[in-house]
Amino acid sequence: MKKRFYLLTIFLLLLLSACGTSPSSSEESKGNTSLSTLEKAKKEGSITIGFANEKPFAYQDENGKLTGEAVEVARAVLKNLGINEMKGVLTEFxxxxxxxxxxxxxxxxxxxxxxxxxxxxxxxxxxxxxxxxALGVKANNPLNLKSYEDIKSNPNAKVGVMAGAIEHNYLKDSGIPEKQISIVPDIPSAISALLSGRVDAVTMTGPSLEAMLESANSKEIVRVKDFEQPIINGNPIQGYGASAFRKEDTEFRDAFNAELQKLKESGELLKIIEPFGFTENELPGETTADELCK
Structure with missing residues (x-):
């Protein structure tokens, strides 16, 4: 009887001990998984970003540092949010x-x-x-392409555009058939396609094209200075760029917006983007994402 009582006592003590520690362990596990993206980033002091290695927006410089207009704006905002480290994941656009x-x-x-x-x-x-x-062509612009309309009116002209880029939509909306459009994965591919004659022009944003010309370091490629902006639905096209978040991360997006607004109001935003070829003319004003999503 004593032996059975002794074993029963030990069993009860072990059971009580397990019951005492389980909730704590469970709560800790629950606490870790319930952190929002912003809370987790603040706690760890770092965040992982996706970028497409496209100058001047986001790229790795000759020293391997992640930089660019979008990266430096995000870096300033995130630092003000207490997130000091950015880890980049290179991804096709x-x-x-x-x-x-x-x-x-x-x-x-x-x-x-x-x-x-x-x-x-x-x-x-x-x-x-x-x-x-913007439009890039071979030196002397052999086909005299100065607009999307010029490309449309010349069935022999082919234009290169990066995969996923908004300019692809602009080309289609301008009535240029798909057979005249060549999709390229990145800027080096755009340079190669233009130099080899696989395309007669490449289209992208102005700063991206300037970065391409710098990267090509070739007098064989030039920017069309008198390029006419395409007219879509009666309006000259104008794109607005921003950081993007998952649908559930509204808290993160809202906190980012609050700090971004401070940079705009202080004039710091212009100082951040100027080294990448942007000017006061490229500032977005008071246009919001909500307006652009409609």
């Missing part, structure tokens, strides 16, 4: 939104234009810049 939603990274800093279609898949911060389109 067209795979950025799928990668974000698959949680390969926690935000996109790639100078991505805000469009109603993209707003169906992600939420955007308010814009940090605004830009039109």
């Amino acid at each position: 067209g795979s950025l939104i799928p990668g974000l939603n698959a949680k390969r990274f926690d935000m996109i800093t790639a100078g991505m234009y805000i469009t109603p279609e993209r707003c169906e898949e992600v939420i955007f911060a308010n814009p940090e810049y605004t830009l039109g389109a």
